[in-house]
Every structure is written in C-alpha cells, then in structure tokens.
Amino acid sequence: MPREVEISIIEREFIQNALQEGIRRDGREFDAFRPLELNFGDEYGVADVQLGKTRVIVRISVDVVAPPPERKFDGVFQIVTEFSPMASPAFEVGRPTDAEVILSRVLEKAIRRSNALDTESLCIIAGLKCFALRADVHIVDHDGGLIDASCIAVMAALQHFRRPDVIVEGEKATVLSTRERDPIPLSILHQPLSVTFSYYEEGNLFLVDADLAEEQVRQGEIIITMNRHGEICQVNKYGGAPVEPLDLLNLNNVALQKVKDISKFIQQKLDEDAKKRDAGGLMAELSAENAR
Amino acid sequence: MPVTIRAPNLPTPQDALQRADASDEDMSDDDLPTAASGTSIVTPGETITSDPQWMRGHGTYVPPSTTTIVSTVAGHLHKTNKLLSVQALRARYSPEIGDLVVGRIVSVGTKKWSVDIAAPMLASLPLSAINLPGGILRRRTAVDELNIRTFFSEGDLLVAEVQSLHQDNTASLHTRSLKYGKLRNGLFTSLSGAGGGVLSRRGGVVRSKRQTFTLNTAAGEVDVVLGVNGYIFISAHAAKTGSGTADGKDVGITRLEEAVSETLYSSQNDDMTPAIMGEITRVSTLIRGLAAAGRRVDEDVIVKVYEGAVELEAEEKSLGIKGGEKGVGAVGVVEAVLERLELGG
Amino acid sequence: MTTAGKIVNNEIHLQSIHHQQTQPHQLHPPEHSDGEPETKKQEMPLDTSTYSLALLRLDGRRWNELRRIHAQINTQAAADGSSYLEMGNTKVLCTVTGPAEGRQAGQRGAKDNEAKVEVEIGFAGFSGLERRKRKSDKRTLEMQHTLSTAYSSLLLTHLYPHSTITLTLHILSQDGSMLAACINASTLALIDAGIPMSDYLVACTAASSATTSDSDNSDPLLDLNNLEEQELPFLTVGTLGRSDKVSVLICESRVRMERMESMLAVGIDGCKRMREILDGVVKEYGKRFS
Numbered sequence: 070m071p072r073e074v075e076i077s078i079i080e081r082e083f084i085q086n087a088l089q090e091g092i093r094r095d096g097r098e099f100d101a102f103r104p105l106e107l108n109f110g111d112e113y114g115v116a117d118v119q120l121g122k123t124r125v126i127v128r129i130s131v132d133v134v135a136p137p138p139e140r141k142f143d144g145v146f147q148i149v150t151e152f153s154p155m156a157s158p159a160f161e162v163g164r165p166t167d168a169e170v171i172l173s174r175v176l177e178k179a180i181r182r183s184n185a186l187d188t189e190s191l192c193i194i195a196g197l198k199c200f201a202l203r204a205d206v207h208i209v210d211h212d213g214g215l216i217d218a219s220c221i222a223v224m225a226a227l228q229h230f231r232r233p234d235v236i237v238e239g240e241k242a243t244v245l246s247t248r249e250r251d252p253i254p255l256s257i258l259h260q261p262l263s264v265t266f267s268y269y270e271e272g273n274l275f276l277v278d279a280d281l282a283e284e285q286v287r288q289g290e291i292i293i294t295m296n297r298h299g300e301i302c303q304v305n306k307y308g309g310a311p312v313e314p315l316d317l318l319n320l321n322n323v324a325l326q327k328v329k330d331i332s333k334f335i336q337q338k339l340d341e342d343a344k345k346r347d348a349g350g351l352m353a354e355l356s357a358e359n360a361r
Numbered sequence: 362m363p364v365t366i367r368a369p370n371l372p373t374p375q376d377a378l379q380r381a382d383a384s385d386e387d388m389s390d391d392d393l394p395t396a397a398s399g400t401s402i403v404t405p406g407e408t409i410t411s412d413p414q415w416m417r418g419h420g421t422y423v424p425p426s427t428t429t430i431v432s433t434v435a436g437h438l439h440k441t442n443k444l445l446s447v448q449a450l451r452a453r454y455s456p457e458i459g460d461l462v463v464g465r466i467v468s469v470g471t472k473k474w475s476v477d478i479a480a481p482m483l484a485s486l487p488l489s490a491i492n493l494p495g496g497i498l499r500r501r502t503a504v505d506e507l508n509i510r511t512f513f514s515e516g517d518l519l520v521a522e523v524q525s526l527h528q529d530n531t532a533s534l535h536t537r538s539l540k541y542g543k544l545r546n547g548l549f550t551s552l553s554g555a556g557g558g559v560l561s562r563r564g565g566v567v568r569s570k571r572q573t574f575t576l577n578t579a580a581g582e583v584d585v586v587l588g589v590n591g592y593i594f595i596s597a598h599a600a601k602t603g604s605g606t607a608d609g610k611d612v613g614i615t616r617l618e619e620a621v622s623e624t625l626y627s628s629q630n631d632d633m634t635p636a637i638m639g640e641i642t643r644v645s646t647l648i649r650g651l652a653a654a655g656r657r658v659d660e661d662v663i664v665k666v667y668e669g670a671v672e673l674e675a676e677e678k679s680l681g682i683k684g685g686e687k688g689v690g691a692v693g694v695v696e697a698v699l700e701r702l703e704l705g706g
Numbered sequence: 707m708t709t710a711g712k713i714v715n716n717e718i719h720l721q722s723i724h725h726q727q728t729q730p731h732q733l734h735p736p737e738h739s740d741g742e743p744e745t746k747k748q749e750m751p752l753d754t755s756t757y758s759l760a761l762l763r764l765d766g767r768r769w770n771e772l773r774r775i776h777a778q779i780n781t782q783a784a785a786d787g788s789s790y791l792e793m794g795n796t797k798v799l800c801t802v803t804g805p806a807e808g809r810q811a812g813q814r815g816a817k818d819n820e821a822k823v824e825v826e827i828g829f830a831g832f833s834g835l836e837r838r839k840r841k842s843d844k845r846t847l848e849m850q851h852t853l854s855t856a857y858s859s860l861l862l863t864h865l866y867p868h869s870t871i872t873l874t875l876h877i878l879s880q881d882g883s884m885l886a887a888c889i890n891a892s893t894l895a896l897i898d899a900g901i902p903m904s905d906y907l908v909a910c911t912a913a914s915s916a917t918t919s920d921s922d923n924s925d926p927l928l929d930l931n932n933l934e935e936q937e938l939p940f941l942t943v944g945t946l947g948r949s950d951k952v953s954v955l956i957c958e959s960r961v962r963m964e965r966m967e968s969m970l971a972v973g974i975d976g977c978k979r980m981r982e983i984l985d986g987v988v989k990e991y992g993k994r995f996s
Binding site for chain 2: 780786787804805806807819821862866867868869897898899900901902903904905906946947948981985988989991992993994995
Binding site for chain 3: 167170171173174177178182183184272288289291295299300301302303304305306307308309310311312313314317318321325
C-alpha cells in the first residue's frame with residue numbers, strides 16, 4: 070500500500086521552531102485561512118473550491134426514487150467522498166484510508182445529520198416518490214485542510230443547486246424539465262461550515278487551516294463545525310495531545326468568526342453567479358433579438 | 362438475582378488461611394532485596410515525588426517542564442538508592458542478556474528462526490547460534506541451510522539463552538550448550554504476564570541461579586525448565602549418556618558425544634509411563650496455581666508445593682474426602698498446600 | 707419505564723428526523739403529549755417535561771449522577787491485559803494483545819520508532835434492542851480511529867519500537883455512552899497489560915437538557931443512557947486523569963455554543979469521578995499482589 074511520505078525530522082523541527090517564533094511556513098497569521106477561491110460550474114450544483122493548493126470539486130445530482138419504507142416522508146440525501154490518486158499518490162481507489170473515513174464521517178455529521186438540508190422538502194409523494202440527492206465530493210488536489218474545503222464545497226454546491234419542479238396530481242407526479250419551468254433551489258435550513266484547528270506545543274499553539282506539511286507535524290486536530298448563528302453542529306477531537314478546556318471554548322469563538330466570514334464569502338459568490346446567469350435568463354433567450 | 366446460601370464453613374481453616382496469608386506477607390516483605398513502600402500500589406498518573414533529588418527509573422516519567430516523578434504503570438514502587446522505579450503488576454517479558462528462556466518457533470527463514478519468547482518482538486535464532494550435529498564444532502555449511510527445518514521447524518519448542526539485544530529490544534538467542542536445545546517428552550505451560558522484569562517481582566518466575574532442575578517424583582524424575590519469560594516446560598527426565606546437566610556441570614562442546622547429537626533434534630517423544638505423565642501434569646497445574654495465586658515461582662517453592670500436594674492427596678484419599686473441597690482449580694490446591702505448610706512449620 | 711405500544715402515526719416520522727441511518731432503529735417511549743404536531747424541532751424533549759418538574763431523569767438520577775459502574779480487571783487469562791466494564795446497561799469487554807510483533811511483519815507501525823496501536827471493535831448480535839449484524843460501518847471505524855489516535859499519544863509507545871498493541875473491544879450491551887465506555891475499558895485493560903501511559907484516560911458523556919426553545923431552563927446532564935442520547939444534544943469528553951486536560955472530545959449533535967461550557971464542565975467533573983472509580987478498581991486488584 071502506498072503511504073504518504075513521512076516528513077523529515079529536519080523539516081519537522083524547522084516548522085516547529087518557526088511556529089515557536091510565531092512564523093508560519095507561508096507567512097500567514099495563525100488564524101488565517103489560505104486564499105479561498107470558489108467557482109461555480111455552468112450547470113447548477115457544481116462547486117469548485119480551492120483553498121491554497123487544495124482543490125475540491127463537488128457536484129450535486131438528483132434522481133427520482135422510491136423512499137426507503139422507514140422514512141416515507143423524507144427524500145434521500147447522501148454524500149459520497151472519493152479520494153482519487155490524482156490528488157496524492159498516497160490515495161488508492163477502493164481502499165478507504167483512515168483519513169477518507171474521517172472525512173466522510175465528518176461531512177455526514179456536519180451536513181446530513183445536522184439537518185442542513187431539509188430532506189422533507191425532497192419528498193414528492195409520501196412513500197412512493199422522492200428526490201434522491203447525491204453530492205459527489207472529489208478531492209482533486211491535496212495539500213491539507215481537506216475537511217474544511219470539502220465542507221465549503223458541499224455547502225456552496227447545495228446552495229447553488231436547483232432541482233427540477235414537479236407537478237403532483239393525486240398519485241401521479243410529473244417532473245418538469247428546466248425548459249418548462251424554472252428549477253427551484255433546495256431548502257437549506259442552515260449552513261454548517263468546518264474549521265479545523267491544528268495544535269502544537271502541547272496544546273498551547275493553535276493554527277487554523279494547516280497545510281499538508283503542518284498537518285504532518287501537528288500533535289492533534291480539533292474539527293469544529295458550526296453555522297453562523299453560533300450553533301455547533303459537531304466537534305471532533307480524536308485523541309492527540311491533551312488541551313485545556315478553556316482553549317477549546319476559545320476556539321469556538323474563533324471558529325464562529327471564521328464561519329461568518331466564509332458564509333459571507335459564499336453568499337457573495339452565489340450572488341455574483343446569480344447575476345451572471347440572470348443577465349441572460351429565460352426572457353433574453355425568448356427574445357427575438359440577437360447579437361447580429 | 363438468585364441468592365444461594367452456602368453451608369457455613371468450618372471456622373478453623375478459614376482463620377488459618379488468613380493467618381497464613383498475613384504471615385506470608387511479612388515473610389515476602391523480608392525477602393525483598395529492596396525496601397518496598399508498603400503494600401499499596403501506585404497507579405498511572407500518580408505523583409510519586411516532586412523532590413528533585415530522586416532519579417526516575419523504569420515505569421515512571423517526568424512530565425515536561427516539571428521535576429515531579431509520575432508513575433506510568435500500576436505496580437509496586439521500588440527504591441534503589443536514589444533510583445525510583447515502578448514494577449508493573451503484570452507486563453510482557455522484556456528480554457535481557459543471559460536470560461534463560463523457553464520459546465516456540467514461529468517461522469523459519471533462510472538462515473535463522475523467528476522465536477516467540479513472549480517479548481514485544483519475536484526473537485531471532487541464527488543458524489550459526491545452534492549446535493550443529495556431528496559431534497564436533499564445525500562451520501555451518503550450505504547443506505545445513507537447506508536442512509534448516511530438520512533442526513527446528515514451525516511450532517517446535519526450545520530452551521535458549523538471550524545472547525544479545527538489538528537497538529529496538531529484539532533478542533538474539535543461542536543454544537550453544539547442552540543445557541539448551543529442543544524440548545520434547547513433556548508439557549508446555551505459559552504463565553501470561555509473569556515473566557521476569559527489571560526487578561525481582563513478587564509473583565511469577567524470577568531470575569535465579571537455577572532455572573532448570575530435576576524433581577523427584579514417585580513415578581520417576583521430572584525435569585522442570587522455568588523460562589524467565591513465563592514459559593515453562595516440564596518433561597520426563599532424560600537420561601543423558603554423558604555427564605549431563607544433572608550434576609550442574611556443563612559439558613564442553615568438544616566432548617559432545619555422537620549419541621547425544623543424534624537425539625538432539627529429534628521430533629519423536631520417548632516412551633513414557635502414564636504415571637510420569639500424571640506427575641508432569643500435576644507439576645504444571647501447581648505452577649499455574651502458584652502464578653495465579655500471585656506467588657513466586659522458583660525451585661524451592663515448587664519442590665515444597667509438589668511434596669505438599671502429593672501428601673494432601675494421599676491424606677484426602679485415606680480419609681475419603683473428595684478433592685476440591687477447599688477451593689477450586691489449581692489456585693485452590695496451591696492455597697490449600699501452602700496453608701498446610703504454614704501450619705506445619 | 708413502560709413502552710406500551712403507543713406508536714402514534716407521526717411517531718415514525720419524528721423518528722426519521724432524529725435517527726441517522728447508521729443508528730439502530732428503535733422504539734421510542736410514548737410521547738407525553740400525544741398530539742405533538744409535526745414540528746421540525748431538532749430535539750424532541752421527551753424527558754425534559756418530567757425533568758423540569760422533579761429534576762429527576764428517566765432512570766431516576768439527578769443531573770450530575772453517574773450510572774452504576776462496575777469494572778473488573780484481568781478477566782481473560784489468555785490476553786496480555788483485559789477488563790470488563792459496565793456503565794449502567796452498557797457493557798464492554800476489552801482485551802489487549804501486545805506489545806507484540808505486528809500481524810504482517812513487513813508492515814510495521816506508522817513511525818518506525820514507536821509502537822502502533824490497533825483497535826478492533828465488535829458488537830455482539832444481542833447488544834442492541836434489535837438483533838442485527840453490524841458490519842464495521844463508518845461509525846465503528848470512527849470509534850476505532852478515535853481510540854487508536856487517543857492511545858497512540860497517551861501510551862509511551864516509544865518504549866516498544868516496531869511492535870503493535872492491539873485493543874480488541876467487544877460490546878455486549880449498548881445503552882448510551884458507548885465511546886466513553888470503550889475508552890474506560892481500554893484504559894483498564896492497558897493498565898492490566900502493564901503498558902506505560904502518562905495518566906488514566908477516562909471519558910464520560912454530558913448533555914444539555916435544554917432544547918432550542920427554552921434556553922433559560924437548562925441543566926447539564928452527566929452520563930447519558932440510550933434514550934437521553936437520542937433526545938438531547940450531548941458530547942463525549944475524555945480527559946487525562948486528574949488534570950482537566952481534554953484528550954478526546956466528540957460532539958455529534960447540534961447545540962448552541964454557549965451550552966458547550968457547562969456541558970464540558972460537567973463532563974470533566976464526571977471524568978474525575980470516573981478516574982477515582984477506575985483507580986479504586988486497579989488498587990483493589992493490586993492488593994492481591996501485596
């Protein structure tokens with residue numbers, strides 16, 4: 070099995086010593102994200118997030134299926150993560166690594182379990198038909214901070230996505246194509262976003278958004294997912310060096326600030342995208358005028 | 362929950378048991394070469410001292426930027442001059458040079474065997490570290506390499522000595538003495554977690570002068586090999602042609618006789634009488650009982666307990682008492698025997 | 707508690723909100739208010755209605771009470787270390803093998819100068835309310851990962867280079883606080899195995915009795931059982947023995963961040979008591995060797 074190449078002791082010491090002096094490898098502040106870029110695809114529900122060198126693409130797709138019998142009133146929503154060998158030679162298809170399991174678990178808990186998406190709105194006819202929404206998360210380039218980037222990408226894609234409208238007549242449901250009627254946005258109840266803190270120096274020094282090298286040197290991580298209203302959706306600290314509880318509480322405040330910033334950023338990008346699309350719009354298409 | 366009411370026990374043996382325990386405790390405390398601090402144990406995370414004059418030994422650590430010594434295992438505290446160490450109640454055997462160990466072959470390589478000696482890592486036994494048959498000390502040849510399985514193959518038991526330790530604490534063994542080599546004609550017993558540690562412990566096998574000895578039983582002589590790693594082998598006494606280990610003297614390698622070398626790597630058991638098999642199992646059960654009762658396992662104790670157990674059985678037979686009255690299993694028997702010994706002297 | 711078959715029509719529906727797919731799907735206790743409309747509230751306060759009256763929980767405990775804890779050490783003769791732990795009706799059996807040579811000789815620990823900690827968690831078929839085969843799903847994998855990373859940094863693994871320490875946990879009965887019980891059982895078993903660690907790693911769960919609707923009237927609750935876990939936002943906190951330092955913190959439910967503080971405080975307090983209890987078990991066991 071290919072394994073991620075270990076970082077050398079010299080590099081390790083260099084990063085640690087620099088951190089003690091208050092300097093990060095790339096000159097960022099301790100609580101700064103790497104430059105975040107978000108692009109939407111031509112189609113609805115495609116989000117491409119770049120966080121420094123890390124790049125994640127999420128695509129949302131929809132299908133109509135029969136709902137599982139134990140949850141008749143709900144639609145289906147699943148998040149599928151895939152680590153392709155394209156991102157890092159350490160990834161192998163078909164054999165989930167620990168990191169992959171953790172990523173999909175965290176996304177599951179952060180987005181699905183916290184009810185970010187109102188799955189009831191995906192129901193077409195109770196017990197018979199519902200929309201099955203699927204978010205495919207593709208890690209295209211890996212340079213640390215996968216969880217944060219994936220979470221941003223999934224939330225942005227969900228907000229960008231439009232599902233086709235349906236007409237229900239008794240037992241019969243007709244799915245209308247996007248030509249016939251404007252597709253409708255999903256009902257998003259809140260926007261959970263993750264912030265991963267890496268800590269060093271026996272839990273005395275915290276970094277936001279560590280890159281791959283910093284991740285390899287860290288003594289542990291704390292993943293905090295919350296929405297901009299200050300509701301924690303999940304906190305994960307899987308072992309690692311112990312930290313003071315007060316620090317943990319302080320991290321919540323830092324996370325809240327970051328989440329607010331990122332939320333604003335996503336919203337701004339969404340607005341820009343909407344404006345771009347609206348410029349054309351159905352009316353423009355219908356008009357007889359052309360560029361000629 | 363079902364409540365069962367047991368018949369009241371006779372008061373005398375019960376009291377005696379307690380008394381025996383109490384007096385034994387005192388005795389074992391006197392036996393200790395180092396002054397142990399009381400009878401209570403320390404547990405992980407417990408601060409032993411914050412006085413910087415002490416040095417930390419095994420089983421302790423000093424948290425960064427402090428001078429306090431904290432225990433890392435549950436066990437007894439030992440002081441050796443200014444050195445503080447904690448001996449875990451139970452731990453894997455950690456090999457040391459010169460240890461006599463009993464091991465089992467796990468895998469066979471081209472020029473060496475991997476041997477399970479209950480240590481964190483498998484030990485290795487190089488082909489060059491065994492006595493090759495042929496009677497004289499000779500170089501190992503390519504033929505020996507090809508025939509490696511004729512000496513030891515997977516699952517074989519052997520007794521060996523730790524010759525050297527590698528940096529990561531893996532041991533290299535050797536069997537270059539008549540005392541060592543393949544084990545047969547007997548029974549293997551493992552006392553888990555009872556292997557010798559860095560210090561003398563209260564229970565289990567400890568390093569002592571004589572790890573192998575011969576026990577005289579009614580059915581014949583029985584050899585006992587106490588591996589420091591908690592592996593024990595009990596076998597019918599092999600009547601050696603030469604001057605064997607019975608008189609405690611090593612035989613020079615040059616004087617190895619042809620007859621011995623032929624049987625050296627035999628995988629066939631000799632014929633044994635059922636009576637001696639019975640005695641072998643008895644000894645093995647008693648040793649396990651000793652370990653379970655938290656007693657030290659060495660020659661003296663085993664001889665004493667064995668004699669006591671035989672006596673006890675004879676008595677019970679003559680009185681017509683069914684066995685198992687005093688306690689259940691090996692521990693019960695051992696405790697009963699020890700109790701009698703305390704009463705007797 | 708009576709679970710008279712009062713499964714209201716909307717009950718199934720409510721359930722589907724609360725339950726995540728991976729969780730065993732179970733019968734709920736009857737609703738106190740039968741006509742509860744199909745609200746989309748995150749937490750349905752099943753027990754809080756009685757809780758606010760008597761300040762007693764479903765099983766009669768006060769807010770800061772632990773359940774009955776019964777622990778044994780050295781239960782399996784064949785293992786290097788073993789333990790059995792009950793926290794209320796959650797029952798866990800744990801054995802430690804090692805430090806020993808890894809399963810594949812070629813594939814050694816991640817870092818060559820340290821021992822590797824492997825964790826295997828198995829569920830008994832009869833452990834839940836419904837008999838079902840639980841394959842190793844992601845939730846179990848996550849628990850294994852948590853234990854493995856927590857113990858890798860807790861144990862002094864550098865003393866056993868190249869070797870593997872295997873923790874095998876078997877869950878005999880599930881009634882909430884699973885991860886906490888697994889951590890506590892593992893700590894005992896590792897102590898029994900004589901593997902050096904810097905301190906006890908102990909864990910327990912804490913919840914906030916408040917729902918999103920009534921924020922003033924809230925108490926933190928300690929050591930949850932299964933029903934409480936279904937209904938209330940909770941977290942599992944694992945600390946290093948006597949210090950307040952948090953080694954493991956897992957919160958899987960939506961909760962206001964202001965609540966975190968009280969939950970954490972109660973959880974840490976519970977951990978301290980847990981340490982005393984476990985320490986008592988170890989000391990009691992040690993008396994045999996005195």
